[in-house]
Amino acid sequence: MRRLAHCAVAGALLFVMGCSFSRATLGDEFNAGQIATIKKGETLKGEVVTVLGAPDRVLQMNGQELFQYYRYDAKAASLLLILVNFTRLNVKSDDLYIWFNREGVVQDVIFGKRADKLKFQVWPFGE
Protein backbone atom coordinates (compact mmCIF):
# COMPACT_ATOMS: atom_id res chain seq x y z
CA MET A 1 0.00 0.00 0.00
CA ARG A 2 2.81 2.36 0.95
CA ARG A 3 4.64 1.55 -2.28
CA LEU A 4 1.49 2.41 -4.20
CA ALA A 5 1.25 5.76 -2.39
CA HIS A 6 4.88 6.52 -3.17
CA CYS A 7 4.29 5.67 -6.82
CA ALA A 8 1.25 7.96 -6.85
CA VAL A 9 3.27 10.86 -5.38
CA ALA A 10 6.14 10.24 -7.80
CA GLY A 11 3.68 10.11 -10.68
CA ALA A 12 2.06 13.37 -9.57
CA LEU A 13 5.49 15.04 -9.33
CA LEU A 14 6.13 14.17 -12.97
CA PHE A 15 3.39 16.66 -13.85
CA VAL A 16 4.73 19.44 -11.60
CA MET A 17 6.90 21.93 -13.45
CA GLY A 18 7.31 24.19 -10.48
CA CYS A 19 5.64 26.34 -7.89
CA SER A 20 6.08 29.88 -6.60
CA PHE A 21 5.31 31.84 -3.45
CA SER A 22 5.53 35.63 -3.30
CA ARG A 23 4.69 38.26 -0.70
CA ALA A 24 4.35 42.03 -0.77
CA THR A 25 3.63 44.43 2.08
CA LEU A 26 2.89 48.13 2.30
CA GLY A 27 3.54 49.76 5.67
CA ASP A 28 4.80 48.39 8.97
CA GLU A 29 3.01 45.74 10.96
CA PHE A 30 0.94 47.01 13.89
CA ASN A 31 2.22 46.24 17.35
CA ALA A 32 -0.67 45.24 19.63
CA GLY A 33 1.34 46.26 22.71
CA GLN A 34 1.80 49.78 21.38
CA ILE A 35 -1.88 50.10 20.54
CA ALA A 36 -2.77 48.92 24.04
CA THR A 37 -0.88 51.86 25.54
CA ILE A 38 -3.34 54.27 23.92
CA LYS A 39 -6.05 54.92 26.51
CA LYS A 40 -9.37 56.61 25.85
CA GLY A 41 -9.74 59.86 27.74
CA GLU A 42 -6.05 59.87 28.76
CA THR A 43 -3.58 59.68 25.89
CA LEU A 44 -2.74 62.92 24.11
CA LYS A 45 -2.26 63.42 20.40
CA GLY A 46 1.47 63.98 20.78
CA GLU A 47 1.84 60.76 22.73
CA VAL A 48 0.06 58.84 19.98
CA VAL A 49 2.49 60.23 17.42
CA THR A 50 5.40 59.31 19.68
CA VAL A 51 4.19 55.71 19.97
CA LEU A 52 2.91 55.05 16.47
CA GLY A 53 4.64 57.68 14.38
CA ALA A 54 2.95 60.18 12.10
CA PRO A 55 -0.42 58.98 10.79
CA ASP A 56 -0.94 57.98 7.18
CA ARG A 57 -3.99 60.24 7.04
CA VAL A 58 -5.45 63.03 9.16
CA LEU A 59 -9.18 63.64 8.76
CA GLN A 60 -11.72 66.06 10.18
CA MET A 61 -14.98 64.30 11.07
CA ASN A 62 -17.91 66.04 12.74
CA GLY A 63 -15.52 68.64 14.14
CA GLN A 64 -13.21 65.96 15.55
CA GLU A 65 -9.78 65.02 14.35
CA LEU A 66 -9.16 61.47 13.20
CA PHE A 67 -5.83 59.70 12.64
CA GLN A 68 -5.68 56.74 10.30
CA TYR A 69 -2.86 54.20 10.05
CA TYR A 70 -2.95 51.38 7.54
CA ARG A 71 -0.97 48.43 6.26
CA TYR A 72 -1.47 46.11 3.29
CA ASP A 73 -0.30 42.53 2.92
CA ALA A 74 -0.39 40.38 -0.24
CA LYS A 75 0.39 36.69 -0.67
CA ALA A 76 0.59 34.92 -4.01
CA ALA A 77 1.08 31.25 -4.80
CA SER A 78 1.21 29.29 -8.04
CA LEU A 79 1.30 25.60 -8.90
CA LEU A 80 2.65 25.06 -12.39
CA LEU A 81 1.76 21.73 -13.95
CA ILE A 82 2.49 20.52 -17.47
CA LEU A 83 -1.01 21.08 -18.76
CA VAL A 84 -2.63 23.29 -16.14
CA ASN A 85 -1.54 26.21 -13.96
CA PHE A 86 -3.26 27.37 -10.79
CA THR A 87 -2.57 30.82 -9.33
CA ARG A 88 -4.06 32.77 -6.47
CA LEU A 89 -3.23 36.22 -5.08
CA ASN A 90 -4.82 37.40 -1.83
CA VAL A 91 -4.61 40.95 -0.45
CA LYS A 92 -5.86 42.23 2.92
CA SER A 93 -5.42 45.39 4.95
CA ASP A 94 -5.12 46.37 8.61
CA ASP A 95 -6.54 49.75 9.64
CA LEU A 96 -6.22 51.71 12.85
CA TYR A 97 -8.42 54.76 13.50
CA ILE A 98 -7.96 57.09 16.47
CA TRP A 99 -10.47 59.82 17.25
CA PHE A 100 -9.49 62.91 19.25
CA ASN A 101 -11.76 65.36 21.03
CA ARG A 102 -11.33 69.13 20.75
CA GLU A 103 -8.74 69.07 23.55
CA GLY A 104 -6.56 66.61 21.60
CA VAL A 105 -7.27 63.67 23.90
CA VAL A 106 -8.02 60.23 22.51
CA GLN A 107 -11.76 59.66 22.42
CA ASP A 108 -11.97 56.35 20.60
CA VAL A 109 -9.69 53.71 19.08
CA ILE A 110 -10.79 51.30 16.39
CA PHE A 111 -8.44 48.64 15.13
CA GLY A 112 -9.34 46.25 12.34
CA LYS A 113 -6.89 43.41 11.74
CA ARG A 114 -7.58 41.35 8.67
CA ALA A 115 -4.08 40.55 7.39
CA ASP A 116 -3.43 37.95 10.08
CA LYS A 117 -6.01 35.73 8.35
CA LEU A 118 -4.23 36.07 5.02
CA LYS A 119 -3.10 32.74 3.61
CA PHE A 120 -1.02 31.41 0.74
CA GLN A 121 -3.52 29.62 -1.43
CA VAL A 122 -2.91 27.84 -4.72
CA TRP A 123 -6.35 26.44 -5.40
CA PRO A 124 -8.42 29.23 -7.01
CA PHE A 125 -11.78 27.51 -6.67
CA GLY A 126 -14.22 27.63 -3.79
CA GLU A 127 -13.88 30.21 -1.03
Place this chain on the structure above:
Amino acid sequence: MSESLILGRLFRSFSRAAVHAAMVMIVASGTVGCSFARLTINDEIGAGDVAFIVPGHTTLRDIIERLGAPDEIQEASEGTVIFYHFLDAKYSRVNFGYLLRPWTPIQPDLVLSTTGFGTDVFEVTFDDEWIARQHAFTHHISGRSYVPWPF
Protein backbone atom coordinates in the same frame (compact mmCIF):
# COMPACT_ATOMS: atom_id res chain seq x y z
CA MET B 1 -5.25 67.50 -3.09
CA SER B 2 -7.62 66.16 -0.45
CA GLU B 3 -6.72 63.32 1.92
CA SER B 4 -9.48 61.13 0.54
CA LEU B 5 -8.10 61.51 -2.95
CA ILE B 6 -4.64 60.58 -1.73
CA LEU B 7 -5.91 57.47 0.05
CA GLY B 8 -8.10 56.58 -2.87
CA ARG B 9 -5.12 56.80 -5.17
CA LEU B 10 -2.98 54.78 -2.79
CA PHE B 11 -5.58 52.05 -2.50
CA ARG B 12 -6.06 52.03 -6.24
CA SER B 13 -2.32 52.00 -6.88
CA PHE B 14 -1.83 49.09 -4.50
CA SER B 15 -4.79 47.29 -6.01
CA ARG B 16 -3.40 48.06 -9.44
CA ALA B 17 -0.04 46.61 -8.41
CA ALA B 18 -1.80 43.48 -7.21
CA VAL B 19 -3.70 43.22 -10.49
CA HIS B 20 -0.47 43.72 -12.44
CA ALA B 21 1.24 40.99 -10.42
CA ALA B 22 -1.68 38.68 -11.12
CA MET B 23 -1.50 39.51 -14.82
CA VAL B 24 2.25 38.76 -14.92
CA MET B 25 1.62 35.38 -13.35
CA ILE B 26 -1.21 34.75 -15.78
CA VAL B 27 0.95 35.64 -18.77
CA ALA B 28 3.78 33.52 -17.40
CA SER B 29 1.39 30.63 -17.15
CA GLY B 30 0.34 31.05 -20.78
CA THR B 31 2.79 28.46 -22.03
CA VAL B 32 0.62 25.59 -20.88
CA GLY B 33 -2.76 24.38 -21.99
CA CYS B 34 -4.97 25.71 -19.20
CA SER B 35 -4.68 28.39 -16.54
CA PHE B 36 -6.92 29.28 -13.64
CA ALA B 37 -6.10 32.34 -11.56
CA ARG B 38 -7.87 34.34 -8.87
CA LEU B 39 -7.25 37.68 -7.19
CA THR B 40 -9.05 38.60 -3.97
CA ILE B 41 -8.73 41.83 -2.01
CA ASN B 42 -10.26 41.71 1.47
CA ASP B 43 -13.20 39.49 2.32
CA GLU B 44 -16.27 39.71 0.16
CA ILE B 45 -19.24 41.42 1.80
CA GLY B 46 -22.64 40.15 0.75
CA ALA B 47 -26.18 41.32 1.32
CA GLY B 48 -26.55 38.82 4.16
CA ASP B 49 -23.52 40.27 5.95
CA VAL B 50 -25.09 43.73 6.11
CA ALA B 51 -28.69 42.70 6.82
CA PHE B 52 -28.22 43.66 10.47
CA ILE B 53 -27.84 47.36 9.62
CA VAL B 54 -31.02 49.25 10.45
CA PRO B 55 -31.01 52.90 9.34
CA GLY B 56 -31.65 55.19 12.30
CA HIS B 57 -30.60 52.58 14.88
CA THR B 58 -27.30 50.89 14.01
CA THR B 59 -24.18 52.69 15.19
CA LEU B 60 -20.67 52.85 13.77
CA ARG B 61 -19.48 50.65 16.63
CA ASP B 62 -22.09 47.97 15.76
CA ILE B 63 -20.91 47.90 12.17
CA ILE B 64 -17.24 47.75 13.06
CA GLU B 65 -17.86 44.86 15.44
CA ARG B 66 -19.45 42.88 12.59
CA LEU B 67 -17.49 44.00 9.52
CA GLY B 68 -14.23 45.28 11.00
CA ALA B 69 -12.62 48.66 10.50
CA PRO B 70 -13.47 50.32 7.19
CA ASP B 71 -10.88 50.96 4.50
CA GLU B 72 -11.78 54.60 4.12
CA ILE B 73 -13.73 57.34 5.90
CA GLN B 74 -14.84 60.55 4.23
CA GLU B 75 -16.80 63.54 5.41
CA ALA B 76 -19.73 64.33 3.14
CA SER B 77 -22.09 67.31 3.04
CA GLU B 78 -24.77 65.45 5.03
CA GLY B 79 -22.59 63.45 7.39
CA THR B 80 -19.80 60.91 7.22
CA VAL B 81 -19.37 57.99 4.84
CA ILE B 82 -17.36 54.84 5.49
CA PHE B 83 -16.16 52.56 2.70
CA TYR B 84 -15.33 48.86 2.60
CA HIS B 85 -13.40 47.90 -0.53
CA PHE B 86 -13.21 44.35 -1.78
CA LEU B 87 -12.46 42.57 -5.02
CA ASP B 88 -12.80 39.06 -6.37
CA ALA B 89 -11.45 38.53 -9.88
CA LYS B 90 -11.37 35.20 -11.68
CA TYR B 91 -9.41 34.36 -14.82
CA SER B 92 -9.45 31.21 -16.91
CA ARG B 93 -7.68 30.35 -20.12
CA VAL B 94 -7.59 27.32 -22.40
CA ASN B 95 -5.16 26.88 -25.29
CA PHE B 96 -6.56 24.16 -27.53
CA GLY B 97 -3.61 24.53 -29.91
CA TYR B 98 -1.31 23.21 -27.16
CA LEU B 99 -2.67 19.70 -27.70
CA LEU B 100 -1.52 19.75 -31.35
CA ARG B 101 2.07 20.81 -30.68
CA PRO B 102 3.56 17.27 -30.54
CA TRP B 103 2.23 16.54 -34.02
CA THR B 104 2.84 19.77 -35.93
CA PRO B 105 6.08 21.51 -37.01
CA ILE B 106 4.63 24.85 -35.92
CA GLN B 107 3.20 25.77 -32.53
CA PRO B 108 -0.44 26.62 -33.16
CA ASP B 109 -2.46 28.53 -30.58
CA LEU B 110 -6.21 28.60 -30.18
CA VAL B 111 -6.75 30.49 -26.96
CA LEU B 112 -10.07 31.16 -25.28
CA SER B 113 -10.05 33.15 -22.04
CA THR B 114 -12.30 35.23 -19.82
CA THR B 115 -11.76 37.48 -16.82
CA GLY B 116 -14.49 38.53 -14.40
CA PHE B 117 -13.85 41.45 -12.06
CA GLY B 118 -16.18 41.69 -9.12
CA THR B 119 -14.94 44.96 -7.74
CA ASP B 120 -17.19 46.27 -5.05
CA VAL B 121 -17.46 48.99 -2.46
CA PHE B 122 -19.90 48.88 0.42
CA GLU B 123 -20.77 52.33 1.74
CA VAL B 124 -22.56 53.45 4.89
CA THR B 125 -23.60 57.04 5.59
CA PHE B 126 -23.79 58.31 9.19
CA ASP B 127 -25.28 61.36 10.87
CA ASP B 128 -23.44 63.53 13.40
CA GLU B 129 -24.20 61.02 16.20
CA TRP B 130 -22.62 58.17 14.20
CA ILE B 131 -25.98 56.51 13.59
CA ALA B 132 -26.29 54.81 10.20
CA ARG B 133 -28.61 56.64 7.83
CA GLN B 134 -28.31 54.56 4.69
CA HIS B 135 -26.10 51.91 3.14
CA ALA B 136 -25.53 50.49 -0.32
CA PHE B 137 -23.21 48.55 -2.58
CA THR B 138 -21.76 50.70 -5.32
CA HIS B 139 -21.33 47.96 -7.88
CA HIS B 140 -22.22 44.43 -6.88
CA ILE B 141 -21.50 41.64 -9.33
CA SER B 142 -22.45 38.05 -8.66
CA GLY B 143 -22.10 34.79 -10.53
CA ARG B 144 -18.47 35.13 -11.58
CA SER B 145 -17.14 31.79 -12.77
CA TYR B 146 -14.22 30.06 -14.47
CA VAL B 147 -15.79 29.45 -17.84
CA PRO B 148 -13.20 30.34 -20.52
CA TRP B 149 -15.85 30.84 -23.18
CA PRO B 150 -15.79 34.48 -24.28
CA PHE B 151 -18.67 34.34 -26.74
